Amino acid sequence: MQGQTAREFIIEVDKINKEFPGGVRALVDFSTQVRKGEVLVVIGPSGSGKSTFLRCLNGLEEIDSGSIVIDGIPLDDNRKHRLEIRKEVGMVFQLFNLFPHLTVVENINLAQKLVRKKTKEEAAEMTMSLLKKVGIPEKANNYPSHLSGGQQQRVAIARALALMPKVMLFDEATSALDPEMIGEVLDVMKTLAREGMTMVVVTHEMGFAREVSDRVIFMDGGRIVEEGTVEHFFTNPQEERTKLFLSQIL
Amino acid sequence: MYGKKKTKITRLDIILLLTLLVGVVFIVYRVTVGLNYKWNWGAMVQYIVRYDTETKRYVPNLLLEGLFTTIRLSFWGTILAIIFGMVMGFFRISTSLFKRMVGRSYVEMIRNMPPLVFIFIFYFFISDQIMPVLGVDNFIRSASPGTQKFFGIILASPELFAATVSALISLGIFEGAYITEIVRAGIQSIERGQWEASYTLGFSKYQQMRYVILPQAIQRILPPLAGQFISLIKDSAIVSVISVQELSFQGTQIMAATYYTIEIWTFVAALYLIMTLSCSLAVERLEIYMARSR
Amino acid sequence: MNRLMITPRARRTGLVFNRSTFFDILKFILLIAVLTFLIYRGTLGLGYNWQWFRVPKYLFLLEDGTFTLGPLLNGLMVTFRITAWGLVLAFAFGLVTALFRLSHSFVAVVVARGYLELIRNTPLLVQIFFLYFVMAPVLGIERLFAAILALSLFEGAYASEILRAGIVSIHKGQWEAAHSLGLTTFHTYRYIILPQAIRRLLPPLTSQAISLIKDSALVSTIAVYELTMEGRAIVADTFMTFEIWFTVAAIYLVVTIILSLVVTIMEVRFKVVH
Numbered sequence: 001m002q003g004q005t006a007r008e009f010i011i012e013v014d015k016i017n018k019e020f021p022g023g024v025r026a027l028v029d030f031s032t033q034v035r036k037g038e039v040l041v042v043i044g045p046s047g048s049g050k051s052t053f054l055r056c057l058n059g060l061e062e063i064d065s066g067s068i069v070i071d072g073i074p075l076d077d078n079r080k081h082r083l084e085i086r087k088e089v090g091m092v093f094q095l096f097n098l099f100p101h102l103t104v105v106e107n108i109n110l111a112q113k114l115v116r117k118k119t120k121e122e123a124a125e126m127t128m129s130l131l132k133k134v135g136i137p138e139k140a141n142n143y144p145s146h147l148s149g150g151q152q153q154r155v156a157i158a159r160a161l162a163l164m165p166k167v168m169l170f171d172e173a174t175s176a177l178d179p180e181m182i183g184e185v186l187d188v189m190k191t192l193a194r195e196g197m198t199m200v201v202v203t204h205e206m207g208f209a210r211e212v213s214d215r216v217i218f219m220d221g222g223r224i225v226e227e228g229t230v231e232h233f234f235t236n237p238q239e240e241r242t243k244l245f246l247s248q249i250l
Numbered sequence: 251m252y253g254k255k256k257t258k259i260t261r262l263d264i265i266l267l268l269t270l271l272v273g274v275v276f277i278v279y280r281v282t283v284g285l286n287y288k289w290n291w292g293a294m295v296q297y298i299v300r301y302d303t304e305t306k307r308y309v310p311n312l313l314l315e316g317l318f319t320t321i322r323l324s325f326w327g328t329i330l331a332i333i334f335g336m337v338m339g340f341f342r343i344s345t346s347l348f349k350r351m352v353g354r355s356y357v358e359m360i361r362n363m364p365p366l367v368f369i370f371i372f373y374f375f376i377s378d379q380i381m382p383v384l385g386v387d388n389f390i391r392s393a394s395p396g397t398q399k400f401f402g403i404i405l406a407s408p409e410l411f412a413a414t415v416s417a418l419i420s421l422g423i424f425e426g427a428y429i430t431e432i433v434r435a436g437i438q439s440i441e442r443g444q445w446e447a448s449y450t451l452g453f454s455k456y457q458q459m460r461y462v463i464l465p466q467a468i469q470r471i472l473p474p475l476a477g478q479f480i481s482l483i484k485d486s487a488i489v490s491v492i493s494v495q496e497l498s499f500q501g502t503q504i505m506a507a508t509y510y511t512i513e514i515w516t517f518v519a520a521l522y523l524i525m526t527l528s529c530s531l532a533v534e535r536l537e538i539y540m541a542r543s544r
Numbered sequence: 545m546n547r548l549m550i551t552p553r554a555r556r557t558g559l560v561f562n563r564s565t566f567f568d569i570l571k572f573i574l575l576i577a578v579l580t581f582l583i584y585r586g587t588l589g590l591g592y593n594w595q596w597f598r599v600p601k602y603l604f605l606l607e608d609g610t611f612t613l614g615p616l617l618n619g620l621m622v623t624f625r626i627t628a629w630g631l632v633l634a635f636a637f638g639l640v641t642a643l644f645r646l647s648h649s650f651v652a653v654v655v656a657r658g659y660l661e662l663i664r665n666t667p668l669l670v671q672i673f674f675l676y677f678v679m680a681p682v683l684g685i686e687r688l689f690a691a692i693l694a695l696s697l698f699e700g701a702y703a704s705e706i707l708r709a710g711i712v713s714i715h716k717g718q719w720e721a722a723h724s725l726g727l728t729t730f731h732t733y734r735y736i737i738l739p740q741a742i743r744r745l746l747p748p749l750t751s752q753a754i755s756l757i758k759d760s761a762l763v764s765t766i767a768v769y770e771l772t773m774e775g776r777a778i779v780a781d782t783f784m785t786f787e788i789w790f791t792v793a794a795i796y797l798v799v800t801i802i803l804s805l806v807v808t809i810m811e812v813r814f815k816v817v818h
Contacts, residue, residue, distance in 0.1 A: 058724055086726040097721035101740050110735060111725035156721075163725060262649035270655070280682045347568035352575065362754075362800040363793050364761030366772055371789045379586055480665075487667035491765060498669055511677040519666045519674060526665040 007072055009033040010166060010198050011057065016066030018052055018222075026052040027063070028222035036166075037196045041209040041230075044219035045245055050202045053219070054169050057200065058089040071166055087115060090160030094172040096152045098144040098159070104131070105140045108159045116163055123162075130158040134188050150181030157188055168192065170201040204249050210234070218242050281512070294513050297504055316500030317521055322405060323418060323486045323496055324525075328479045330422025335429025342434045353430065360427035365488050369420050373492050377416035387412045410495060417489040425482050432478065436471035437463060469540060476533040480526050487522075497521060587786065599787050602778055616788075619774030620795060626688075626760050626770055630695040631753055637700025642708040643733070656704070663701035668762055671698055676766045691763035699756050706748045710741040747811045754803045758796065771795060 011034035018027040026049040034040050042050045055061040056068060059075060059082055068075040070085045099107050105127050112123040131137040134154040136147075144152055153173060160168060170189065174182040186208050193199055193212035203209070209216055210230045217227045218239075226233075226242045237243050282289075297313045310318070341353035360368060381387065390401065390411040398408055406414035440463050448462045490499035501518040505511055588594070602614045613621070644656035663671065675694040676687065685693070714737050722732040764773035775792040779785050 060720055060723060083726060086724065089724070091721075091724035093717060093721065093724075095717050097715075097717035099718065099721070099736055099740075101743075111727060114728075114731050114735070115726040159721075159725070260647075260649045262647060263651045266649065266651040266655060270651075277682055280684075347565055348571045348575075351568070351572045358801075359797070362758075362797045362804070364758040364772065364796055366761040366764065367775070367789060367793050367796060370776075371786075371793060374785050374789070375583075378592075379583075379590055382590070383586075484665075484667040487669040488762070490669065498667065498673075501670070501673070505677065515670065515674040515678055519662075519670050522666045522670060523662070527661075530665075 008035065010036045010071050011200070012067075012069040013053075013057075014067045014069075016053075016056060016063045016068060018049075018056065018061065018063050025222050027056070030066070030222065030224065032217065032224065032227075034167075034198060034200065036198055038215065039193045039197075039199045039201065039213045041213040041216045042200065042202045042219060043204065043206075043209075043216060043245070043249075044225075048219040049222040050219050051171055052222075054091075054171050054200060054202055057167075057169060058086055058091055060091075087163055088166045089169060090163060090165035090167070091169045091171065092153070092156050092160055092173045094176050096144075096149075096156045096176075098152055098156055100144050103141050103143055104136075104147070104155050107144070107155060108162050111159070112162050126162055127158070130161055131155075133161075133191075134158045135184065148181060149177045150184045153177065153181075153185045154188055157185070157192075161192075167198045167200065170199065170203065172202050172204075174203065174205060206230070206234075206250060218245065220245075289513070290510055291513050293508065293510055294517055297500075312500040312504060313497070313517070313521075316495060316497035317525075319406070319414070319494070319496040320483065320486050321525070323414070323421060323489065323494070324479065324483045326405065326418050327421040327425060327482050327486065330418060331425035331429050331478070331482065332475070334423055334426025335433055338426060338430040339433025339437070342430060343437055357427045357430050360424055365424055365485060366491065368424050369417075369488055369492060372420040372423060373416050373489075376419050377413060380419075381412050381416055386415055413494060417492065417494045421482065421486065421489065425478060425485065428478055428481070429475065432471055432474045433467075436467040436474075439470055440466050472540070473533065473537055476529070476536065480529050480533075483525050483529065484522065592786065594787065595782075595784055596787055598782070598784065599791055602774075602788070603791070615774045615778060616771065616791065616795065619769060619771035620799075622768070623757065623760050623770040626692055626695065626763065626768070627753065627757050629692045630699060630756050630760065633692065633696030634699035634703050634752070634756065635749070637696060638703030638707050641700065641704035642711060645704070645708055646711065660701050660704065663698055668694070668698050668759055669765060672762060672766060687766060688768055691766060691768045695756060695760060695763065698759065699752055702755070703749065703752050706745060706752065707741070710745040710748075711737055713744065714740050747807050750803065750807045750810060754800050754807075757799060757803070761796075 011032075013030060013032050015029045015031050016027050017025070017029060019025050028049075030049070030053060032040075042053065044050045052061055056063050057070065057075075071088055073081050073084050073088075075081065075085055099110070102110065105124070108127040108130065109120075109123040112118045112126060113120065118126070128137060128140065131140055134157055136151050136154055139147055139151060139155075144155065147155065157173075173189070174185050177185065182205070186205060189199070189201070189208065190212050201208070201213070213230055215227060216230055216233050218225045218233070218241075220241055226237065226239045233242070233246065237246060294313075297311050338353045338356050341349040342357070344350055344353070390398065390408045393401075393408075401411065402408070405411065444462055444466070445458060448458045453462065486496055487498040490496055490502065493499060497518055501514050505514050508514075584594070600614075602616045604614050604617055605612045641656045641659060644652035645660075647653065672691065672694040675697075676690045680686070680690040718736055718740070719732065722736050727736070760770055761772040763770060764776060767773060769777075771792060775788050779788050782788075
């Protein structure tokens with residue numbers, strides 16, 4: 001399986017199941033495939049399993065059965081495989097999870113040095129170019145607590161991008177932000193999408209989906225209820241549950 | 251620290267097991283070969299119980315007697331400590347500055363001193379100065395055999411009576427400082443709103459305490475109090491230094507006589523473990539029971 | 545006057561200096577004076593011979609312009625050395641145990657819990673005896689090291705609880721972020737978790753140091769010549785029980801109260817965290 005050059009799908013999820021203690025079935029025979037460069041948006045009510053699905057993709061959550069293959073590497077018990085996947089999959093969290101005791105550049109440099117084994121100079125170069133890209137180079141030597149929520153999230157995106165991942169996961173990246181700051185973060189995400197990054201985005205921001213997503217999945221109860229393009233969802237949703245959910249968020 | 255719930259054998263498991271194995275082998279080797287130690291676990295039995303030819307029964311020997319003394323010291327010591335602790339605890343939250351100062355000084359003095367030094371001072375002070383004044387020694391010696399036997403069971407035999415009581419008072423005053431803080435914290439943890447509500451309902455200070463504050467505070471005080479009892483069981487070992495014949499003291503005595511160091515201290519440690527662990531279990535049961543009846 | 549109980553908040557906003565305060569302080573000083581008087585007269589009456597004038601030479605000697613420490617202060621220096629080494633080792637034991645308890649390795653968790661239960665349920669005195677009379681001959685270590693080892697194993701168990709609580713108090717998101725960046729467990733502890741945890745742990749760890757100083761007195765039972773042992777030796781020679789023990793107690797009090805002040809200052813300063 002490995003060694004093939006142009007893979008068709010960069011993420012292959014095949015009938016994964018996950019049950020939490022207490023009997024909650026977060027994912028039920030869930031399957032999907034994501035192409036390189038595709039922007040997949042996942043929507044659904046809370047408890048539908050969308051965050052769980054995302055967190056299974058880089059190993060934060062363990063699946064009970066089924067298989068996940070990222071860029072040809074299976075997510076199994078092999079430590080090397082898991083490490084490779086974590087390098088190739090970047091994640092942006094709802095609560096940012098920046099390291100408060102490190103400055104912005106230190107936050108972004110750290111993994112580059114430890115995981116990608118770059119030198120101080122190489123890391124610093126990448127960090128500054130990323131900070132420019134997300135629009136806050138002047139905050140390089142500040143501590144996270146001195147930044148606004150939107151700025152912190154942009155640093156978090158830069159931190160994940162610094163490892164040059166092949167896939168970026170966004171777990172409700174703007175849900176914890178004040179409304180006036182959502183835009184600046186979404187702008188960064190849109191730029192990334194347009195540059196061809198493979199993205200799986202859990203969000204409620206349908207405007208974002210409309211602009212850059214290739215496909216939208218609506219999840220409920222751990223399964224895919226409906227999927228299609230954004231236009232499909234706006235103009236012609238099929239399922240009752242889909243219509244109900246959309247009427248609540250739009 | 252992350253998520254894998256499957257029980258696997260990790261590298262750390264292997265490393266640790268090997269290290270432990272090497273360690274155990276090394277120690278056993280050093281003990282038997284290097285020190286020429288003659289193991290004699292059987293000898294321990296005779297220090298637990300011995301056959302008394304006079305009464306033709308098995309009577310407790312040094313170790314068991316030491317154990318009983320430790321239990322007595324812990325029990326009565328805790329009772330005394332609770333008395334001191336409650337009084338001083340109320341002092342510490344009193345509206346009178348004088349009382350607060352007294353309470354605070356009591357706690358700070360004791361908590362900033364090693365227990366050993368405190369016991370040295372107080373035991374000497376109490377046994378040499380206070381006991382003669384109270385005539386404790388005379389009391390027990392001139393008591394009827396029945397009274398003597400009674401006190402012998404719950405406290406100590408006549409020869410050791412004054413010394414045990416002195417040690418008891420010293421331990422009680424010492425642990426009382428810690429209980430003071432437990433009581434204080436427990437009462438202060440009751441929200442202001444309880445005080446305010448009962449105040450506006452016209453309760454007097456006494457009524458506030460008796461019907462509103464204390465019933466709630468008691469629940470919060472009991473667990474740490476039980477913990478303090480367990481602490482006292484361990485702290486009672488200190489009085490072995492002033493020759494009170496509790497468990498650790500008996501340990502040193504037997505060691506001096508027989509040199510069976512490993513057996514003795516293993517056994518003594520095991521006895522303490524049994525005491526504390528059974529108390530901890532009882533406390534856990536108590537906490538579950540209390541939580542259920544809420 | 546219907547004053548409710550004095551809450552910590554009320555107390556912190558300062559004493560109200562009025563007539564009752566003045567009298568309370570006066571009453572307190574009076575109480576101390578009365579107690580001191582009673583003790584003094586009582587002991588004299590029972591034949592005790594107070595000899596305070598003999599005490600200073602046990603603290604220090606000042607002759608010909610050279611200043612030498614007397615036996616008591618020498619003992620204090622030994623206490624400090626024991627405490628310093630004990631702290632270092634206790635921290636090491638505590639950190640390893642905390643990490644073991646948090647690890648995935650079954651053996652590590654069992655070892656850590658076994659160690660903790662053993663240490664926390666037996667008296668320090670018995671542990672000192674066991675280490676000195678049993679383990680020291682076996683391992684070939686000498687008296688002072690056995691004492692330091694016993695103390696650090698003991699305090700290490702309590703330190704491990706403090707450390708573990710501090711580590712666990714770090715928000716789970718930090719672990720998740722580090723995981724998603726591909727950092728190993730070791731890297732995560734070293735660069736992310738422990739640096740944040742240590743900051744919050746300094747006050748309780750300093751309290752641990754205070755405990756260590758007090759517990760170090762117990763090594764006098766195996767004739768290590770720290771402060772308490774020196775005290776016992778002098779008392780045995782001179783029978784000045786009260787004078788010497790009050791002096792020794794005062795020394796411990798001064799040291800621990802100073803350290804407690806340090807802890808309070810730290811707690812205030814470290815509230816201003818990033």
